[in-house]
Amino acid sequence: MKKSIAIAALGFAAALSAHAGPISVETWYLGGFDGTVGGAVTGAGPAGGASNPGAPAWTFTIASDYVLSVIDCCAVGDTFNVFNGATLLGTTAVGTAGNCFTAVDCDTLPGVGRGDFLLSAGSYSISMTVATAVDSGNLFFNVRDVPGRVPEPGTLALAGLALVGLAAARRRKQA
Numbered sequence: 001m002k003k004s005i006a007i008a009a010l011g012f013a014a015a016l017s018a019h020a021g022p023i024s025v026e027t028w029y030l031g032g033f034d035g036t037v038g039g040a041v042t043g044a045g046p047a048g049g050a051s052n053p054g055a056p057a058w059t060f061t062i063a064s065d066y067v068l069s070v071i072d073c074c075a076v077g078d079t080f081n082v083f084n085g086a087t088l089l090g091t092t093a094v095g096t097a098g099n100c101f102t103a104v105d106c107d108t109l110p111g112v113g114r115g116d117f118l119l120s121a122g123s124y125s126i127s128m129t130v131a132t133a134v135d136s137g138n139l140f141f142n143v144r145d146v147p148g149r150v151p152e153p154g155t156l157a158l159a160g161l162a163l164v165g166l167a168a169a170r171r172r173k174q175a
Contacts, residue, residue: 021054025066025143028103029053031128033078035136041080041128048073048102050140056127057085060143064121070128070141072113073106074098077134082117083127089117091131103140119143 023029029051032044045052068089072078076098082089095113100106128139 021058023053023058023060023143025060025062026145027051028140028142029058031139031141033130033133033136033139035130035133037130037133039130041130041139044138048140050103057125058127059123059125061123062119062121062143065146066119066143067146068117068119068126068141068143069107070115070139071103071106072098072139073100074137075134076113077132078113078137078139079131080115080139081129081131082115085125090115094132103142106140118146
């Protein structure tokens with residue numbers, strides 16, 4: 001009996017530590033790292049206005065283009081490799097500014113180390129590793145709609161055609 005309880009407890013602990021979860025778009029998440037180059041970024045927090053995403057890989061599905069933003073916080077000099085499955089999406093840039101401690105502040109601070117990765121419609125399984133590190137620390141990330149999205153050319157053409165039709169109908173009515 002004691003052996004089966006111990007095995008069940010170990011299984012439950014392993015299931016909790018292996019939690020890789022779906023994340024939500026338009027939500028800030030906090031990742032943590034121990035400063036080891038090549039080491040994994042894991043879930044951290046909640047803190048700084050961001051939620052704990054759980055253990056990687058972080059999964060989600062999007063129906064249109066979105067941007068994955070990864071932002072170094074708290075200290076200048078850390079960079080991260082960002083993966084979708086085994087495919088490298090890219091590496092974040094080293095910043096020239098730091099000392100931001102909330103997701104919103106870090107997102108709007110000029111010169112903060114960041115990477116913005118355009119994602120097309122589909123399913124994703126995101127993980128990150130440390131490319132360069134000053135020390136252990138944190139990063140913020142989120143998946144958000146493409147800012148200032150420009151309508152597709154077909155949509156613009158239909159809108160233009162509708163305006164021409166309205167103008168023609170107005171002229172006919174006035175005549």
